[in-house]
Amino acid sequence: MLYSLVLATFCFSSISFADTFGSGANIFTIDFVKIGDPGNPDDTGTTGLYHTVAGGVDYEYRIGKYEIS
Numbered sequence: 001m002l003y004s005l006v007l008a009t010f011c012f013s014s015i016s017f018a019d020t021f022g023s024g025a026n027i028f029t030i031d032f033v034k035i036g037d038p039g040n041p042d043d044t045g046t047t048g049l050y051h052t053v054a055g056g057v058d059y060e061y062r063i064g065k066y067e068i069s
Helices: 002-013
Strands: 016-021 028-035 061-064
């Protein structure tokens, strides 16, 4: 629940970008938001008994603002 709230807050506070796809009668747009924190360090913490390593992401990417089914 908290994860969803944080993700929703992040997504809706970000600037969204719409890309247009198709042509003629089949044209549509999809809203995207930027995700990322270029230059963030790797996370090398521990969770309970397990040592976890999650790599840093050195780039930004875009993800769809809304679910498409």
